Amino acid sequence: MALLITDKCINCDMCEPECPNGAISMGSEIFKIEPDLCTECKGHYDKPTCQSVCPISKCIITDPDNVETEDQLLEKFVVIQGMA
Template identity: 75%
Template sequence: MALLITNKCTNCDMCEPECPNNAISMGDSIYEINPSLCTECKGHYEKPTCESVCPINNCIITDPEHIETDEQLLEKFVIIQGLA
């Protein structure tokens, strides 16, 4: 399950530098998460760092368009890190 930044985003710049996969970047008006790079921090941390540092409640949610299992997220982590 990739994550999604909602329109509640205030562009506080907290999430982007915390993403270990560089999946977060500035979009047209708010930060966006690239679902092909988002592993919900699987392989890095116990929970997503972007959610941990975001000061807005429920600003970062599960992306309903990109549902993945923990196994799929870990496989993506291995590929992104070049461990495969």
């Protein structure tokens, strides 16, 4: 599953530089996550770094509109990294 930044976001800019896939960018009002690039850090880290550095509890959640299995996330990681 890709992750989603909720409207609790305070635009602290902690998450964007931590994303190894470049999936996080500034939206019109708050940061956003590009689902096609989000692998929940599978292939890079044990858990999503954006969630780890976010100072707001439950600001970055699982995106219910982009449900993927761990295998699908790892496949996406391989494609993004150009290993396919």
